[in-house]
Amino acid sequence: MKTECCWAKDVVTAAECPYVSADEADLCASLELRLVARCLECPRFAGDLDRLAEDSGPVAKAMRILAAEVLRQKAQLNTMVGFLDSRNMEIQFLHEIGGILQTSLGLDEVLSAALTAITAGKGFGMNRAFLLLSDKERRYLKGYLGVGPRNYQEAWDIWAEIGRNDYTLREMAMQFHETKLSAEKDKFQDILEKLTVPMGDQGHILNRALQERRAILVHDAFHNPDVDPQLARTLGVDTFLVLPLISRNRRIGAIIADNFITHKPITPQDMHSMETLTFPVAFAIERASLYERMHEDLSKLTQANAKLREQQELIVRMEKLALLGKITSSIAHSIRNPLMIIGGFARSLMKNTGGNDPNREALETILTSAKELETALSETLGYADSVFPAVDQWDVNQLVGNVFREVRRKTEGDGILLTLDLAPDLPATILDYRQMAYCIKKIMSNSLGNMSPPGELRVATRLDGDCILVEIVATADLSVAEEPEGAMDPAPAGGEFSGDMDLSFCRVILENYCKSFIVEEYEGKGRRYALRLPLKKEGADHEQNSGRG
């Protein structure tokens, strides 16, 4: 029988067979290879087989059946190879995204990677993706981030840009995180605000996905009884995919993905592939959240540590001052007795010395000097006494009132108006009466010393939240032009006192007792001192007493 096809030849040329090209030399040279790879698909070969079957009987018939079976199996094989190739690509992609997620610690970094993976062409190629996260109390799922184009024009621009730059998935995620994240949040703000779902609403499609721990592919959303119509309206698509994010039985959130622009159908295969992605994403989100919380805690711990160090430094400073106070007290007391004797006898002698006595002037000098020394000594002892704390419950109004009256007695007629405004019924608070009185007296005295009449020194108390506020406001021409904060700066530890030693010491005491102590300019014409004393807490008595013991 004469064959129509070239299949019977051992060697063929490309000109003889339209299914073989010139560069396929192996096929041209081998009948065996050519027969399986090309001839079986050739219609002329099929025609030859038909004729052979008619002319040559059962063998040719069987050969025809075998050829058909080989073709079927070949097609099946090709389908499987295609499937395996796509699975292989998917595994490679998941491996890549897994690597990105593993090395991302920031929450936004993780979310950028996850949503890029869902929307990028090199990923799952969805048009849009929305991420909802559960709040801290796990009461609501709230829209956090949306990714993708909002319209055709934007979609065209984005895809054209991606086409120009052949970024890897990692590069795309990184670029998105660094340059587009906040803009994307803003872009989808209106939709994200509407994507708030109470986690207690068990019938909601998002909660169902979380409860059933599976992805849900939603079709015909606008008419689907299982879908909240508002959600369908918000998304504006009738088909979308809901992916639950669960990590170690904790409901982290959910992802909604759709093809808003292309309306390409979402297949169950797409759904399963993306479902695989949600496990590492949920885990990475939880890890990032924990990492963020750890950072917050670390920051708090660092602050507490700094505060502790400040307190330790304060204690060291107080200890140094206490030592200084003890030395000062000891010296001052050993001076007071001889000073009293010198001054006392000089005064005694003066009484019996006439106005013209040549010794009178000398006695007067001794008396004046003794008086000056005694004044300095009293100041020094006042400072030294206040170093040793003795805390107890005190009525702040009583303390402030006593100091006020004492200062007023000394300054009567100086042309400065002293006013006292005490809030009634203030609760008692824990403080060292002597130290606090010393400080308030010093602030008042120092203010008065720096004021030129006419002026006003107002002292007031009032309840201020969980504190008692003691306010001293000096309004007049202040003769000392000095920054308010610097006015009471303590000397550096171990160093000399730079300014007024008493005021520096006051700051140390007040910082110890007050919740806050502020010195500030007052309406451009004076100075305001605000001492906020914390109220006595429950159990403070017990702590106080046990502290003393």
Add this chain to the structure above:
Amino acid sequence: MSRILVVDDESSIRLLYSHELADEGHEVVTSANAAEAVEKLKKDDFDLILLDIKLKNESGLDLLQRIVKERHNLPVILCTAYSCYKDDFSAWLADGYVVKSSDLTELKHEIRRVLEKKGTRNTKKGR
């Protein structure tokens, strides 16, 4: 004229008080320590005691407690270099508290005040 017992371990201060208070018309007897003061209190009557708090190796406050216990009508003025004892509970037993100074005006004023108070008290008792 009042009889005043001055208890102070510093001899110059005892001398100063003696001169100054004598000028005020008082009769002054002095003691350098608590034991001597107790002896004198047993033997003589006094109208007032001027007592230093820091005596050598002993506390004037202890002596004050003893005086108050045994002679509770006898007024005591604490006269000390330390202002801090004013807040000390045991110092409140005294009738007056004066911080030592070369100017004895305050002390003299306090003596007058305490003696007047004592006089009033005695007068009331007399009635």
